[in-house]
Amino acid sequence: MFQSIEELVNLAENYSSVAEMMIQIEMENSGRSKEAILQQMDDQLKVMEKAVEKGVRGVQSVTKLTGGDAKKLASYLDSQETLSGTTILTAVRNAIATNEVNAQMGLICATPTAGSAGVLAGVLSAVTEKLKLSRLQQIHFLFTAGAFGLVIANNASISGAAGGCQAEIGSASAMASASLVLLKGGTAFQAGQAVAITLKNMMGLICDPVAGLVEVPCVKRNALGASQAFISADMALAGIQSVIPPDEVIGAMKQVGQQMPSIFKETAEGGLAVTPTGKAIAAKLAANPQKTI
Amino acid sequence: MTEQRFKSVFDIIGPTMIGPSSSHTAGACRIGKVVRTIFGEEPKKVEIYLYDSFAKTGLGHGTDIALVGGLLGMDPDDSRLASSLKLAYEHNMDVSFSMKKEKADHPNSVRLIVSNGKKTLNILGISIGGGSIQISELNGFKIHLSLGTPTLIIVHKDLPGMISKVSSILSQNEINIGTMTVTRVSKGDQAIMIIEVDQKPNKQILEELRQISKLESANFFE
CATH class of the missing domain: 3.30.1330.90 (D-3-phosphoglycerate dehydrogenase; domain 3)
Known part of the structure; x- marks a missing residue:
């Protein structure tokens, strides 16, 4: 098993693709058949697709704090020429949809976490539409993302409580950007560059959920994490390289996560959670036994 | 790392x-x-x-x-x-x-x-x-x-021979033990075995384990 991006990139040369390498390693580690592993990934993909569909139709969270924004974006996309383009905005719409379903206590697939579940689902569904991907290509996209995600999880963190939001939306966006690069015919090395480019921009992002809920700002951070994956991927495909190599960026991300005060690590004691509006929402929810606003 | x-x-x-x-x-x-x-x-x-x-x-x-x-x-x-x-x-x-x-x-x-x-x-x-x-x-x-690896959790009465009974069933079925932790509430009372295994035990093996006298439960976590 690869321990770093460098090892991942080198090891991938022995396989037909990063996805195929991940599948083979999963088979060796779990003793399960290729069919069973592909089937499980297909099942995860089905959950992602259903969450997107449900969210785009319009949902409201348990607290009524979030919901309905995916639907707004859907009408906007349908009605006019947009500034940032259809593919990115479709990804953004679907990312929002997924996290609105998550906040509603609906069924989602954590990628790598529930709070960041919209990024990969949003990016994959949008690029599937744009490039008319086959089912197998979509499944491979997820194995590739998982491979890069494993390196980040084992060398830094994918937990907001341990590493801040950089560990959640940052990791998710980096994984998505790496998969996009390989899907578009880029190399594993370029995918690693996309990971570095993405994580450098996410570095230091704090986890400051209003009232301790996975709603504000999480839903919108998923939207922007999805959009960033496309930009990083395009930059890497253009041949742009990160001056700081991806493994060093991940090392820095780990350090930043450890140095980050705990008020910024999913405790709702800092950042947006303690703005006047953030505090007012928390107080209102605490006073209401129905836990709605 | x-x-x-x-x-x-x-x-x-x-x-x-x-x-x-x-x-x-x-x-x-x-x-x-x-x-x-x-x-x-x-x-x-x-x-x-x-x-x-x-x-x-x-x-x-x-x-x-x-x-x-x-x-x-x-x-x-x-x-x-x-x-x-x-x-x-x-x-x-x-x-x-x-x-x-x-x-x-x-x-x-x-x-x-x-x-x-x-x-x-x-x-x-x-x-x-x-x-x-x-x-x-x-x-x-x-x-x-860690539960990231396949793990058997067995709850049993703290008696001599329990560990060998469990391990012999696993070895007969060619299941290799990675790590094993045994702990108990008090001497002769309830005990727990946590066994990380390299191969997944099937339902039949779990049933066989459950047949061991004074074994209360045997469960497998993937």
């Missing part, structure tokens, strides 16, 4: 789960389910102590609901999860929550003390991110159970 905590691609792409938080909801549910499994039955009395981030944002993330859902035997994708507190009430499960001020080794830590009359189990669980969990303490013993 100190430790390969995440091993499977499905630790990253997954689990499929009821929202809103993989660490505070899905991880909490898994901790609850592991506790129930090790306990061997549904506990009647449950004391839950939440630390740090679990204490501060746990209720907003449904950590309470998820822990209880797990104790009721639910998985993270169970659609009944949202109504677990009501279900616990209907099952006459007496549940109490306390928020602890002191720091824990990991921000997402929870201590569960479950009992059923004379039998008590005390477990410290941590949720390390993305729904993955570890059990770091069991009845006062420091243990390291």
Whole structure:
């Protein structure tokens, strides 16, 4: 098993693709058949697709704090020429949809976490539409993302409580950007560059959920994490390289996560959670036994 | 790199789960389910102590609901999860929550003390991110159970020969033991074996283990 991006990139040369390498390693580690592993990934993909569909139709969270924004974006996309383009905005719409379903206590697939579940689902569904991907290509996209995600999880963190939001939306966006690069015919090395480019921009992002809920700002951070994956991927495909190599960026991300005060690590004691509006929402929810606003 | 905590691609792409938080909801549910499994039955009395981030944002993330859902035997994708507190009430499960001020080794830590009359189990669980969990303490013993690897949990009476009976069934079926932890409540009382295995035992092997006299439960976690 690869321990770093460098090892991942080198090891991938022995396989037909990063996805195929991940599948083979999963088979060796779990003793399960290729069919069973592909089937499980297909099942995860089905959950992602259903969450997107449900969210785009319009949902409201348990607290009524979030919901309905995916639907707004859907009408906007349908009605006019947009500034940032259809593919990115479709990804953004679907990312929002997924996290609105998550906040509603609906069924989602954590990628790598529930709070960041919209990024990969949003990016994959949008690029599937744009490039008319086959089912197998979509499944491979997820194995590739998982491979890069494993390196980040084992060398830094994918937990907001341990590493801040950089560990959640940052990791998710980096994984998505790496998969996009390989899907578009880029190399594993370029995918690693996309990971570095993405994580450098996410570095230091704090986890400051209003009232301790996975709603504000999480839903919108998923939207922007999805959009960033496309930009990083395009930059890497253009041949742009990160001056700081991806493994060093991940090392820095780990350090930043450890140095980050705990008020910024999913405790709702800092950042947006303690703005006047953030505090007012928390107080209102605490006073209401129905836990709605 | 100190430790390969995440091993499977499905630790990253997954689990499929009821929202809103993989660490505070899905991880909490898994901790609850592991506790129930090790306990061997549904506990009647449950004391839950939440630390740090679990204490501060746990209720907003449904950590309470998820822990209880797990104790009721639910998985993270169970659609009944949202109504677990009501279900616990209907099952006459007496549940109490306390928020602890002191720091824990990991921000997402929870201590569960479950009992059923004379039998008590005390477990410290941590949720390390993305729904993955570890059990770091069991009845006062420091243990390291990651559940990222296939693990057998066997609850049995503390008698001579139990370990050899279990290990011989595993070896006959060509299942290799990676690590093994054995601990007990007190001498001659209830004991627990936590066995990390390299191959997955099938239903038949689990049945064979359950046939061992004085063995209370045998469960497998992938």
